[in-house]
Amino acid sequence: MASIRSRNKRLIVDFYYMGKRCRETTNLIDTPANRKKLESIILNMEAEIRLGIFNYAKYFPKSDKAAEMVALNDRKECINTNVPSFKQFATLWFSEKEIEWRDTYKRKIQEIIDMYLLPEFGTKAIHVIKKTDVLAFRSSLAKVTYGKANKHLSAARINSIMVPLGMILKEAAKRYKFDNPYYDIKALKQPKTDIQPLTLEEVWTFINGVREDYRHYYLVRFFTGMRTSEIDGLTWDNVDFNRREIVIKQALVKGKIVPPKTQESYRAIQMSPWVYEALKEQQEISYRRSDYVFCSHTGEPLDYNNVNKRIWHPTLKVLRLKKRNAYQTRHTAATLWLAAGESPEWIASQMGHSTTKMLFNTYSRYVPNMTRQDGSAFEALVNRSQITQACTDKETSK
Known part of the structure; x- marks a missing residue:
């Protein structure tokens, strides 16, 4: 059971998670009211731990242990369900698909997997990735900047990053019988290609x-x-x-x-x-x-x-x-x-x-x-038709 301690007048939560002892310092000053508040939070934490839905990073986002605990939980999920992590399945998927691609496309896909997808989803059991996770990842890409001018990734670049993610999740969903979290996610609208031909x-x-x-x-x-x-x-x-x-x-x-x-x-x-x-x-x-x-x-x-x-x-x-x-x-x-x-x-x-x-x-x-036509060709056609009709009417009236 978790306990509350105090250090430098700050409250500390002392608890066990995934077989490891964890001590996290809170922003709460050691007062009776804050102890009562923290006790309520601990009750929620313990309930979530028992149910297997505890999110360490949610409670302690600035903790040095957050990433470690998330990775431990992901590995446990993979072991318990016999479903691979995203990294494991992405590696398998790439090895199966690369025979279909030319070298330049293989390099492009590998770069996207290594640079963008694995840092975000790598340790997660692939079946626990939700649609909200995918949409949150896409939103985060829009905030990425590059170059001296700190330009943001274009819609076309974001779409190109999302394509292999969608392909991986779709194939995994078929093999391991879970709902595809990428289903019904549309590509971002891209501005029309900037065409500036010379005369x-x-x-x-x-x-x-x-x-x-x-x-x-x-x-x-x-x-x-x-x-x-x-x-x-x-x-x-x-x-x-x-x-x-x-x-x-x-x-x-x-x-x-x-x-x-x-x-x-x-x-x-x-x-x-x-x-x-x-x-x-x-x-x-x-x-x-x-x-x-x-x-x-x-x-x-x-x-x-x-x-x-x-x-x-x-x-x-x-x-x-x-x-x-x-x-x-x-x-x-x-x-x-x-x-x-x-x-x-x-x-x-x-x-x-x-x-x-x-x-x-x-x-x-x-x-x-x-061509400097701008509809004049159609106008000329109509004018010729009118002249022909007028000549016909004139001949008829004679």
Whole structure:
């Protein structure tokens, strides 16, 4: 049974929990009224201990022993129920799933598990995790900051952290027959992708103003819509001058050649005359030096962070073009193709999209500004119809 002691005029609770003696100093001054108050609290504590629902951290949140006792309780729960801890099951789940993933995705999931999920849920028996725990964890992610500017995690980043948590809990719930605590938790709403394509005039301004040894690189980016990882990983064996095609079947991610982002990303991009000429000229420069179409002076593939810092952003600044990220070259290709009236199905295939839905959702709002139609095509159609009808009526009245 717990007892009350006093030290330095502060009341202390002396009790046993999980076979260990615990002595916790309270904020209560040693007075008869506070002793009576503490006796009531102790009665609740002892009842919860007997029922197996005692939460050490709830009663003593600042205690050095709180984390230790929570971990002990979690291990006891795992032993008594023969259900693994979150860490044990997450390790098993990862070992079973990794065969389905490419290396970059495996690293991403492992990083999320190690950095975010295990510190929060690691020692808990997986079946005792409640929906309230999951929602509280997600709320805590919104308070995380990073970098010198102390930026908060974006909704997209929080969603990406929550995805493996949901997958782990769903699989565990099926195997150990408990209600999935992730059920019915929706992803956070994400703001639409910030699209800032360049106009055709701005494209040529950039190409003509960029450093000469990067002119071909950016011309190909602007007129093919290739992702950064695709153009940086492009090798000469995937450039077919006879068919005038660039074959996308690999990408460069964190210095390693990996498969493309999605199944639809495997594709053949048609070379426009400008792209064909640029690649022909580039062949004279780098073909004998490297397997990579665009490479450093040592023949190594380009480091996109270095290129962005040394070439992309300084060039925008010197040419007084609006600041934007280099991925806008891909968005620019899509909007220029749409503005030119190319088939949406063809554009989707060139971009590596499975359908035209993403194409219209992402880019269509920019087309009127570039074509300067803004509904005038429909107006012209109606006007032509009215003129034709008027001529018909006139002929009829004769």
